Amino acid sequence: MDGNGRWATSRGKSRSEGHREGARAIDRLMDASLELGLSNISLYAFSTENWKRPITEIRSIFNLLIEFIETRLDTIHERGIRIHHSGSRKRLNRKVLDKIDFAVDKTKKNKKLTVNFCLNYGSRDELLKAAQEVFLQRKRDQVLFEKPLKEKELEKFLYTSTLPPVDLLIRTAGEQRLSNFLLWQSAYAELYFTDILWPDFDKKSLVESLQWYETRTRKFGGLENG
Numbered sequence: 001m002d003g004n005g006r007w008a009t010s011r012g013k014s015r016s017e018g019h020r021e022g023a024r025a026i027d028r029l030m031d032a033s034l035e036l037g038l039s040n041i042s043l044y045a046f047s048t049e050n051w052k053r054p055i056t057e058i059r060s061i062f063n064l065l066i067e068f069i070e071t072r073l074d075t076i077h078e079r080g081i082r083i084h085h086s087g088s089r090k091r092l093n094r095k096v097l098d099k100i101d102f103a104v105d106k107t108k109k110n111k112k113l114t115v116n117f118c119l120n121y122g123s124r125d126e127l128l129k130a131a132q133e134v135f136l137q138r139k140r141d142q143v144l145f146e147k148p149l150k151e152k153e154l155e156k157f158l159y160t161s162t163l164p165p166v167d168l169l170i171r172t173a174g175e176q177r178l179s180n181f182l183l184w185q186s187a188y189a190e191l192y193f194t195d196i197l198w199p200d201f202d203k204k205s206l207v208e209s210l211q212w213y214e215t216r217t218r219k220f221g222g223l224e225n226g
């Protein structure tokens with residue numbers, strides 16, 4: 001969800017106002033995803049590297065998250081949306097953790113659409129954590145080096161273990177990099193880059209990205225015609 005800062009500064013507003021407008025774009029994305037019948041969306045809301053930002057900006061993003069959950073959770077739940085969190089719990093304060101846990105627990109049985117908030121998320125951090133957990137699990141089971149490590153064994157310990165791989169990855173605001181986002185899960189994702197700033201991303205933008213996706217031939221390393 002890149003471009004909140006640029007959206008704000010180009011209008012003489014504060015970066016926090018840009019993030020607030022970014023949260024409104026999430027509302028629109030959830031509406032459009034339900035309408036279009038998407039089953040899973042992941043949002044990169046705060047990365048493990050975003051701690052380098054000024055504390056005032058960090059606070060404004062977490063306050064927005066808290067406000068987002070407080071004001072939208074009932075509607076989200078009524079509409080059959082499941083909230084999922086991907087990311088480390090370390091460094092997140094108790095209030096943020098409690099809000100996320102409450103939202104995740106309340107919506108855990110919902111089936112229509114899963115919205116995966118990647119918050120304090122970084123792919124490298126996730127993969128290191130998963131590797132450590134594989135090691136500890138194998139140690140407990142006393143099978144440390146007895147079998148080669150398979151993808152499924154590692155995937156069980158990813159934050160996204162209950163989610164499908166990424167089909168379409170959209171990066172807004174003209175940047176063309178992955179920035180440590182769902183690297184394992186996006187191994188065969190189609191990558192879509194748009195100059196649209198995140199706060200301006202709307203249903204039309206989503207439809208355009210999906211139309212582009214439809215033109216792609218996905219081969220997963222195989223040949224086009226099998």
Ligand code: FPP
Nearest residue numbers: 001002003004005006019022023045065068
């Ligand atoms: C990147 O744009 C955006 C972020 C690091 C924060 C994203 C946060 C939100 C959309 C709002 C949070 C709300 C919820 C509900 C999680 P940028 O700030 O780097 O933009 P720039 O590159 O133009 O400066």
